[in-house]
Amino acid sequence: MKNIIITREASGFEEVKDLFIKAGFNPISFPLIRFEPVEIKNFNLEDYKYLIFTSKNAVKYFFSQIPKIDKKIIAVGEKTAKYLEKLGYKDIIVPEVFSAEGLKAYFEKNIDTFKDKKIALIRASEGMDTLLNSNFKIDLIPVYETKLNIPENVDEIKSLIENEKVYAIVFSSPSTFKGFLNIFKEESKKLLDKMLTVAIGKTTKNFIESQGFKVDVVPDKFTFEEIVKKLKVISKD
Structure with missing residues (x-):
């Protein structure tokens, strides 16, 4: 073996x-690596039309601080989506490519849907800036950090x-x-x-x-x- x-x-x-x-x-x-929670600060849920969850950990650490949401959800990966479904959320958008580049391509393909909409990117404090440097209104909301x-x-x-x-x-x-x-x-x-x-x-x-x-x-x-x-x-x- x-x-x-x-x-x-x-x-x-x-x-x-x-x-x-x-x-x-x-x-x-x-x-x-190991994960440590990050306190969510300066976050007004009502400001955002969409919430992006990049992983199961992003979901877990976010909902440990924000108990319930009524927003449109984008999930990176099928497992993230299934985890959200277990929490009772439906109609989750899952882009075909499970990466920051895949998300950016998805937004660009559906530009009329996402332009001028504020989007919260919920993930670890570390990560690629591909989306944050795009032409869309995306704010980083870190909910955990990765430690070596x-x-x-x-x-x-x-x-x-x-x-x-x-x-x-x-x-x-x-x-x-x-x-x-x-x-x-x-x-x-x-x-x-x-x-x-x-x-x-x-x-x-x-x-x-x-x-x-x-x-x-x-x-x-x-x-x-x-x-x-x-x-x-x-x-x-």
Whole structure:
């Protein structure tokens, strides 16, 4: 059974580990980030026509402070949309491409719908400024922040990689890759060369490459389900 290192936050690992197990892989949690809530300030819900939720975490941390809304909702990704549906929200807009670039393209395609409408972008305090720098009226409403984390199993992970017992490592955001560099520093390239480097989407891929590293696998659709499918095909070659 091939070992796959998952670098996302600990609770996020629990959400995806069964996908890898069912596909015949052995997922190993190596949480290189953790989340902390951010107090929502200077936010008047009535000012906004649309609310964009970029992740399940954005939904969770927002509704821990704002109990109920009656606004049009845009969700990045099907899982974010399903999480909102569980909370009772319906008619959620889900752009086809699950990224900031995908959102921008969606707005530009439907410019008559969104022009002159105030939109709240609800996400972590860190992130791409693609939407914020667009021609639409979009305000950033940070509800949590991402912190680099040093997992307890650093030595174990390093030993597995050095002994070539890891098939692939999955980076689910630029922050997870920053966490890897933060721990392994100048050893990072040597370690990454011993396994496949997987980026969940183009934003993460572009960041990894901007740091001078290569990316071996990017799914066509930016989800863990598609990562598992792609790894399963590659592992049979």
